[in-house]
Amino acid sequence: MLSGARLLLADRDERAASAAAEALLNHGVAHVHTVGSTAAFLEAGRRPPSAVRAWDIAVWDTGLGGDDDALTEFLDQWYAQNPGVPVVVTDETPSTRRALAALRGRAADMVERDDLPGLVAAVTRARHATPAPPAPVPEQKRVSMLVIGAHPDDVEIGAGGVIHLRADDGWDITVLTLSHGAGGGDPERRGDEAQRAAQIMGARLVMEDLPDGSMTDDSATVRIIERTVAEARPDVVLVHSDSDTHQDHRAVHRATLVACRRVPRLACYQSPSATVSYHPNRFVGLSESDLEAKLAAIRAHGSQSGSRWYLDEDLLRSTARYWGRFSQARYAEPLEVIRDATPLGFFAGDHA
Numbered sequence: 537m538l539s540g541a542r543l544l545l546a547d548r549d550e551r552a553a554s555a556a557a558e559a560l561l562n563h564g565v566a567h568v569h570t571v572g573s574t575a576a577f578l579e580a581g582r583r584p585p586s587a588v589r590a591w592d593i594a595v596w597d598t599g600l601g602g603d604d605d606a607l608t609e610f611l612d613q614w615y616a617q618n619p620g621v622p623v624v625v626t627d628e629t630p631s632t633r634r635a636l637a638a639l640r641g642r643a644a645d646m647v648e649r650d651d652l653p654g655l656v657a658a659v660t661r662a663r664h665a666t667p668a669p670p671a672p673v674p675e676q677k678r679v680s681m682l683v684i685g686a687h688p689d690d691v692e693i694g695a696g697g698v699i700h701l702r703a704d705d706g707w708d709i710t711v712l713t714l715s716h717g718a719g720g721g722d723p724e725r726r727g728d729e730a731q732r733a734a735q736i737m738g739a740r741l742v743m744e745d746l747p748d749g750s751m752t753d754d755s756a757t758v759r760i761i762e763r764t765v766a767e768a769r770p771d772v773v774l775v776h777s778d779s780d781t782h783q784d785h786r787a788v789h790r791a792t793l794v795a796c797r798r799v800p801r802l803a804c805y806q807s808p809s810a811t812v813s814y815h816p817n818r819f820v821g822l823s824e825s826d827l828e829a830k831l832a833a834i835r836a837h838g839s840q841s842g843s844r845w846y847l848d849e850d851l852l853r854s855t856a857r858y859w860g861r862f863s864q865a866r867y868a869e870p871l872e873v874i875r876d877a878t879p880l881g882f883f884a885g886d887h888a
């Protein structure tokens with residue numbers, strides 16, 4: 537039944553290892569290679585001795601250490617490097633929890649270490665069972681999105697709904713606000729409001745301290761943006777459009793183009809000061825709850841309400857409703873795509 541099989545066996549105890557090897561050799565196994573540690577086991581898995589060339593089956597004893605999670609992880613590692621080579625796990629006193637961990641790791645079987653007939657039977661079953669399925673594809677890195685604005689509340693107004701939608705999808709979202717907006721109120725209070733707003737949208741906030749009203753697109757601004765780009769490693773960046781009457785917004789747009797030159801996707805949101813030259817070509821449909829989150833985030837900027845015409849909820853809601861006509865949803869936020877270097881028709885988590 538086991539004739540010709542080449543088997544790798546790991547056990548900390550040399551005596552136990554040779555007893556198991558003997559039992560297996562007596563049942564037709566052609567070659568047993570024993571090792572005394574998990575590291576040696578994985579290494580031998582990667583590079584079988586020349587006499588063996590390739591493994592047919594492996595036996596690993598839990599006495600080599602690690603908890604249940606480590607067992608599952610180790611088995612994943614094994615199957616990633618030796619797909620189709622089943623592992624039988626031995627354990628001095630098998631417990632249900634251990635067996636479940638072995639099962640999660642797709643072990644072929646789990647048997648008591650001293651039960652040699654049991655081991656032979658398990659190895660025989662494993663040898664003739666269908667090979668283990670291929671290792672699962674490693675979990676993809678979460679999509680990272682960076683949304684850049686000149687002043688507190690810019691990002692909320694331009695992309696608050698998109699941020700909430702994508703945060704709900706599990707994206708990792710950073711809001712970079714380049715000033716504390718001292719021109720519009722107490723910077724400290726505005727900082728607190730921005731924090732609360734980011735929290736409502738589901739984003740993390742980074743605040744810088746460029747001068748409100750006189751931002752430039754020089755190398756200092758580029759470097760400040762690059763710092764957050766290096767840290768957030770975004771797949772997507774959203775920023776002000778160049779078609780904007782506010783000089784800070786234009787400066788931030790231009791500095792962002794430089795700082796994000798290697799980011800695959802870059803698009804511009806609509807600010808209240810955008811001009812009619814703003815040409816959106818992408819419309820992200822929003823649910824009622826995305827819109828509500830956007831409005832709540834904007835309301836968090838309490839120091840601004842009442843003094844700014846563009847914070848009027850009726851206007852914000854009807855603007856989202858208006859853009860909805862270009863999307864398949866009732867509400868939408870528009871984006872003007874500057875660059876999209878992702879393969880056509882594919883983007884992880886992208887369904888807008």
Ligand SMILES: [Zn+2]
Nearest residue numbers: 686687690785
């Ligand atoms: Zn602004």
